[in-house]
Amino acid sequence: MVRSRRSFLAAAGASAATAASVALAGCSTFGAGSDPVRVLAAGSLQRALDDGLRDAVDAPIAVEARGSAAAARLVADGTRHPDVLALADVALFDRVLDDPWYASFATNALAVATADTPGGRAVAAAAASDDGHWYDPVVAGDAALGRTDPDLDPLGYRTVFLLELLAARHDRPGLPNAVLARDQIYPETALLSGFETGAIDAAVVYESMATDHGYDAVDLPVDVDLSDPEHADAYADASYELPDGGVVRGSAVEYGATLRSPDDDTARDVFEALVGGDYLAGHGFETPGAFPRFTRDAPDALTDR
Known part of the structure; x- marks a missing residue:
């Protein structure tokens, strides 16, 4: 069956890449200020972050969008040091990275x-x-x-x-x-x-x-x-x-994110808005009621919010 744009949008509303994009290796900056929160994200998230997250936070954000496996490797080898890392496959947090925790925040098909x-x-x-x-x-x-x-x-x-x-x-x-x-x-x-x-x-x-x-x-x-x-x-x-x-191995699509600058209050605000998911439905993502779902080692300050 072929679904039109209208049916995709209706489904998204009812539910409540790889390479860096455009200029500066996929970076886009929102707001003003000399110290933006650095977000390294899956390419499939970029438009949602650009058009949705920017309106959900009162902070400047610099987004770099890449394929998630490539992004995870850049962090693992010390080439990138994002404040927030958001990937299209939660398995990468365990397989490529040594992050002690992450939050699942969206699904896709x-x-x-x-x-x-x-x-x-x-x-x-x-x-x-x-x-x-x-x-x-x-x-x-x-x-x-x-x-x-x-x-x-x-x-x-x-x-x-x-x-x-x-x-x-x-x-x-x-x-x-x-x-x-x-x-x-x-x-x-x-x-x-x-x-x-x-x-x-x-x-x-x-x-x-x-x-x-x-x-x-x-x-x-x-x-x-x-x-x-x-x-x-x-x-x-x-x-x-x-x-x-x-x-x-094959698994259900599950997006996850982690906060790599936990002592930065602004980065924490951006992370909480990102995994909060309110902006995602209009971009075709699903946000199950159990999300955001944190792994057991997540900071209490985030899981108890």
């Missing part, structure tokens, strides 16, 4: 955005057919698919999970190899640019990205879209090996 091109229309038509095999035009070479880098970005390795889960669902073990190719890989900003100019017919994105950019998109089944924790065991059947030899 995968979708396949379709452009108004012959290939994009073919993908949309295939999705609307009886079998719903949106990927058949890609396999046939009639549509160009875009995706982000699985070595740098959770959206990239979640795209691999999606194809593995679809292969199992439809008993097509060769599907991932038939669909996935290295020349499909783009930094997030280039992916969206290529999609909007028609160079890419379809792209695997988050629902929040489709909402933010007004894209038509294929609504994927819940057992493959990585949106539902109740399907966690099935999602875990998919996996991807990262360049460092570590293996990530």
Whole structure:
């Protein structure tokens, strides 16, 4: 099924990348002041932070948006020292970083955005057919698919999970190899640019990205879209090996953040507004009632608020 922008926005309202963007390696500064709170965030969060968080805090903020795996590595090797770190996969806090705690604050789902091109229309038509095999035009070479880098970005390795889960669902073990190719890989900003100019017919994105950019998109089944924790065991059947030899397994999409400058009152205010989530619904994110959910080592001053 293909959902329009209107249905994406309605769903978001009802629920209550990879590379750095634009100038200065993805940095955008809000407000005035010489010491902005430094936020290093998943690329898929950037528009929500730029257009939502800025209005929720009375503080200058400098946001750098990158693929979450790349961002986590930059912090781990001491290249970046953000006050607040927000990632699209909470597993990175344990696998790459040594942060003692984090707060889960939002969820998301995968979708396949379709452009108004012959290939994009073919993908949309295939999705609307009886079998719903949106990927058949890609396999046939009639549509160009875009995706982000699985070595740098959770959206990239979640795209691999999606194809593995679809292969199992439809008993097509060769599907991932038939669909996935290295020349499909783009930094997030280039992916969206290529999609909007028609160079890419379809792209695997988050629902929040489709909402933010007004894209038509294929609504994927819940057992493959990585949106539902109740399907966690099935999602875990998919996996991807990262360049460092570590293996990530499929799981429900869960965004997490940590405060790395706990003694800075302004940074704490920004962190609390970020994980509070009030600004996220209009950008296509889900914020379950149990969120923000803190791990057990989080400071009492935050968890008792």
